[in-house]
Amino acid sequence: MTALDAPVSMGLDTLLEVRHLSVFCRHQLLLRDISLGIPPRQLVTLIGASGSGKSLLLSCLNRFIELFPNLHMTGEIKYRQHSLYEWDVSQLRCRMPLIFSRPSLFPKSIYENVAFGPRVHGYQGDLDALVQSSLEQVNLWQTLKNHLGEPALHLSLEQQQRLCLARAIALQPEILLLDDPCMGLDTAATHRMEECLCQLKQTYTLIMATHHLRQAARISDWTAFLALQTNSEGQTVGQLIEYAPTRLLFQRPQHPLTRDYVSGRFL
Numbered sequence: 001m002t003a004l005d006a007p008v009s010m011g012l013d014t015l016l017e018v019r020h021l022s023v024f025c026r027h028q029l030l031l032r033d034i035s036l037g038i039p040p041r042q043l044v045t046l047i048g049a050s051g052s053g054k055s056l057l058l059s060c061l062n063r064f065i066e067l068f069p070n071l072h073m074t075g076e077i078k079y080r081q082h083s084l085y086e087w088d089v090s091q092l093r094c095r096m097p098l099i100f101s102r103p104s105l106f107p108k109s110i111y112e113n114v115a116f117g118p119r120v121h122g123y124q125g126d127l128d129a130l131v132q133s134s135l136e137q138v139n140l141w142q143t144l145k146n147h148l149g150e151p152a153l154h155l156s157l158e159q160q161q162r163l164c165l166a167r168a169i170a171l172q173p174e175i176l177l178l179d180d181p182c183m184g185l186d187t188a189a190t191h192r193m194e195e196c197l198c199q200l201k202q203t204y205t206l207i208m209a210t211h212h213l214r215q216a217a218r219i220s221d222w223t224a225f226l227a228l229q230t231n232s233e234g235q236t237v238g239q240l241i242e243y244a245p246t247r248l249l250f251q252r253p254q255h256p257l258t259r260d261y262v263s264g265r266f267l
């Protein structure tokens with residue numbers, strides 16, 4: 001299935017619908033005409049060379065891109081059939097938090113890191129229970145339950161990254177946007193993170209950029225392959241080449257560029 005045939009619209013089952021999305025840095029085109037649909041409770045990975053626009057695409061989905069005044073997007077993104085601009089932006093980012101490749105914790109305790117977001121957004125429920133449930137969902141509760149008052153920044157890289165996930169989960173999201181969450185983790189920690197992500201997709205929709213092709217093949221349901229193409233002015237522009245169920249994309253890629261990329265023949 002090429003990008004053109006991919007399920008742009010899956011009807012009521014499409015949670016997020018991206019149509020003709022382009023991203024510019026002032027007048028320079030960075031990402032060209034992306035259209036794809038994200039089905040609920042699936043893990044969708046974005047793969048492609050460095051600079052092909054994976055992070056930009058993620059940052060458009062919750063309007064994080066608006067924090068960069070030099071960037072703007074055109075086209076349309078619908079979440080639950082409503083344009084992103086119909087949503088209150090802070091509510092949108094609670095429903096779709098973005099987790100970065102490097103942990104970005106506050107210099108506060110483990111508990112405060114998880115409780116911070118719900119508190120700021122006026123959570124009225126049992127905060128202790130929410131912190132516990134968020135830590136349980138990333139398999140950190142048993143290890144950390146007696147250390148909740150300790151500084152989050154003293155945790156290992158793996159634990160910090162999972163704590164970032166717990167902090168996002170405490171916002172009670174529907175979608176988790178993950179920008180290469182296993183970057184810098186060793187093989188064992190990556191394996192544990194992958195197990196955690198597979199558990200999380202029972203509850204949430206996950207959209208993840210990754211440089212690990214094998215990881216995409218192992219754990220994702222759908223894969224979008226982006227590549228850098230050179231335009232007539234000699235500038236490189238990110239484009240969606242193919243979007244398909246992961247097994248198909250890896251075993252029977254339709255586009256020659258995808259074939260080369262997934263078989264390790266990078267140009």
Ligand SMILES: Nc1ncnc2c1ncn2[C@@H]1O[C@H](COP(=O)(O)OP(=O)(O)OP(=O)(O)O)[C@@H](O)[C@H]1O
Nearest residue numbers: 025030049050051052053054055056057068070071
């Ligand atoms: N804030 C920004 N201002 C200007 N250009 C940007 C900005 N963010 C990204 N870009 C440019 O957009 C293009 C796509 O970058 P992006 O980070 O999305 O690629 P990527 O596929 O995520 O790369 P990587 O795998 O290295 O993270 C690059 O040319 C990058 O320089």
